[in-house]
Amino acid sequence: MQRPAYLHASYRYGFWWLALVALGLLALGLGLRDPWPADEPRFALNSLEMLKTGHFWLPHRGGELYPDKPPIFMWATAASIAITGSVRLGFLLPSLIAALGTLALVTDLTNRLYGRRIALLSGIALLSTVQFALQAKTAQIDMLVTLWITLGAYGLMRHALLGPARGWWYLGCAAMGLGIITKGVGFLPLLMLPAWALLAWRGKATPLRLKELGLGLALILGVAALWVVPMALITTFGDEPGMAAYRDNILFKQTGKRLATAWHHVKPWHYYIVSVLPWAWLPLVLGLPWVVPSWWHRLRRLDARVLLPLSGTLLVVVFFSLSPGKRGVYMLPTSPLLVLAMAPLLPGLLCKRGLHWLATGLLALLGAIFLVAGVLGAAGLPALTELAAKYDVTPWVWWMLLGVAAAGLLVWLRPRRGMLGLAAWLAVFWALWSTFGYQQLDQTRSPRDMMQRVVQITGPSAWLAQPDFDEEFLLQAQQPSVHFGFHTDQDAQFLRAFDWLTQAPGERWMLIPQRKEDQIACADLSQVNDLGLQNNEHWWLIPGTAFASCQGDASAAPLFVAPTTVADAATAGYQPATQQDQDGVTATPEDSGK
Template sequence: MRPLNLAPSVTAYRVAWALLALTALVLIGIGIGLRDPWPADEPRFALNALEMLRTGQFWFPHRAGELYPDKPPVFMWASALSIWLTGSVRLGFLIPTALSAFGTLLLVVDLSRRVWGRRVAIFSGVALLSALQFMLQAKTAQIDMMLTLFTTLGSYGILRHALLGPSKGWWLAGWAAMGVGILTKGVGILPLALLPALFWFAFRRKVSPVGGRDLLKGAGVLLAVVAAWGVPMILIATFGDDPSLAAYRDNILFKQTGERYTDSWVHVKPWYYYLTSVLPWAWMPLVLALPWAVPAWARRLRRGDARVLMPLSALVLIVMFFSLSPGKRGVYMLPTLPLLVWSLAPLLPGLWRRARLQWLGAGLLALMGAVLLVAGVLGALGLPSLEALAERHGVHPWGWWVVLGLAAAALLAWRGPRRGLEAFGLWLLVFWVSWSTWAYALQDHARSPRDMMTHVESITGQGAWLALPDADEEFVLQARQPSVQFGHETPTAAQFSRAFAWLQAEPDRWLFARRRQADDYPCIDRTRMQDLGVQNGDHWWLIPAAATRMCTGDASAAPVLVAPTTLPDPSGTAPTR
């Protein structure tokens, strides 16, 4: 097979980089403003940002009127800024992750160029953009893409010093990035996984040396960055008169760090979860290259090639680090992708010429296209199992699936199996563009309760107060009226007891509740309940206060006020989201 022709001249590189950057901007940016925040995490962070803007309380993040100690505030600050600049949640909530993804791409390409040359740099950028988890998270407003930006910058600083240095400025910049990463999510220290290999290669005089003073300076910079938020937070919480702030301090410093890692209470999975259930798809299609990459890595290990082995060793240590914790989520593997690309970088031109790898890419595309095409046709014909699945999720994607399947077939026919990876890459362009437009339109009504909460307001009347016991953040975010909740950490039964007491205090209040939970209370007058239908996987009722007068309530704890979450329209005429 003829290799991809990317001449190593400056002009050719600039043209190739401009095309790559333009493609990345289009793929990452398309779809912004076309959907609402979707669960599980997006509505929560949008609420954090909105409450910062509404209350002016930026130091301590809140969610629906309560302190939110699960994560530090950097991502919430970025979300609040982008929502404030755009004047809209819909426009603003995806911008921080989009910018973080593009920044990560810049870092990966730049280091690859400096270490391996211009041609390899373009291959590295294409490889990162092709990774399924990278693009998925670039289009998802979760915290992990911003974390990946700072862990990649931390790794970039260390590698720039070690492989291209000495460069004490980049060494310290890497440590500063880790500090910001900690303030984004506690595991911002992941680039420290580079240090064992760094020490080994420095001992063998193959990289720039690092002394004890360098480590102390780096750690000092990291601690100074963390302290810029952490010290004032601790002082305010310790010496203030609000006990909830002290609870916030202890939670974020201890429960959400050491306890969550060693004795996680959520997302508990076996040790091999990442190896069997995450990395095979998250690293796709790069994972297809492993049968050829592993022997090449072994040869470079024997030669002691620090340029490959430093990022590769860090990748292995990070996978091991997260595998040892009982709590696991697939998104935790996202920071490994830049390290994987750097480890593969010098091999990519040769891998591209591998006929068997091209055929493997063609086979994967054929399999995915066939599955989508057959499933789309059977769904359109009304296959009961697929129809039941669609009804449960409120989405009928048959036409989209058929188009994706036909696109796969057309690309394979055009490029042929000897250019299977090229066909797969072009298909990914079709997939991500259609995902960000067609699939957004298909899913938004099912994953965002925007329409349901508008309907609720039309029933209750504008300004009527609404009780939201045990409601997920997406319902709080989309509420069109002043609302109350009864403590996210409070047991559900206690929340409903408090809700009944609150409802019975005023006759024009309403209760918004899941049907399965309302059915646990026969004291509710069923003849007064209004069926709202299914939303986000649950059946919902709207219940007037009068229907709960026979229910026993507990008024000992006050409800938490949740102000309307709309923002003023920049034109000053209407609220926007």
């Protein structure tokens, strides 16, 4: 079959165009939304507290030690907020930079292994991968840890495939150490060691000497120890309540116990294969019917350039599948490795008529779904209007635009260029998601407007109790707030809240979801202020005077005063960005609602 003409384009400036497209696509939408649950408000709150309190070594959440993750990502977020002067701009920057760094590592390595054309195709393939683009636009730890894992794999493969290059091996080991103190699993590139040993034994790769292995492992542990050792000393000899529990949680519960005996997100062993990878690896997954036979032939002749990243990809999937606790985002580090394993096959794949027809069929299906849903929603179909009411959005125009875009690409590019059409449609999807989608969903996923209504009712100097709180409400609070321990038993939290409210009932209020009505059966519910629906919950605001008949207990749970919020950050100079900021005009805290 004749090679498509668009593959013959000059690659001289291809990397610069790829970098510009990646920056434009992934950075689009910065400053247009607040941190969204589940994880983003928590890390933004951690970072703001670091900036205000100066407690950088041990992260805090609402004045309470936060023991679930090491602080590397929070440090990066705090630095981004401080540099940009904006919570909205800063909280997404670490993921953006990590995604661009990962993309650069993959294209550089494939360029060295296969040449410029395959490197450019590999970069486009990674940028088009659904989970990669999604996490680049999400302020979670996983994109940053993927950067460290990819750098670790890069250093390993530079030594194994293009070596000897001991310096790159040691740099990769240092990156793995950073990955461990980012999210514990930075060591994943070491899963390629068995394949490396086999290839070196057969003379297909640079041998890893025992001394180099020992120094590399020592470097991994040494970099991790830069935070772990001071943390252990501080928590062992410090006098802040909960420090010993913090140390034990971060060292044991959040590492080995979380993987071996997970207590949440429990899924069957096949969860990733059946429920995650089919969408996370799109559109790469479409090429597997042609890639797998080619992989087999290359593996039979021990092609080290394919065997190393492919073994890493498969073993990462197996590693996380063995744990009962599973989240789809754990598969993110496999995307760069998968692209590296598929890289030499990409030009041939783009010549496969069947692959283009498969991509065309998927594009037609996605376009039809969005177009029909948009038309029926605009026409008032009850099921869809109920869905829109639940989330307080009217996305029909957006859905119709995606459907029309798919139809237009199908007509313009035809089935012979189905993969190009699918990649272009994904770019349209992310562009609309990062603009229209952000604006539509922000008021639903961020409680900013509701917390403004709260302060209008209570007054700015009134104190607000948030038992059984979610971080987004503490982050967006516009007034002094307290809580009673994130992991504290709920009954104990409410007993302490009753005691605190009745000490100054005219100046203190409680914010609570309606579903907790049984917990406040002693309260006078005639005084409830109904705030309506927010973040899929119905919310009540209740004055302290409504709890006069409630029996509290001052010793039931500790009281934590939230030391900072987005509103505090604005007064400190970290102003939330608005659309005006994109035009060079900085909004005031009053204008932005923070």
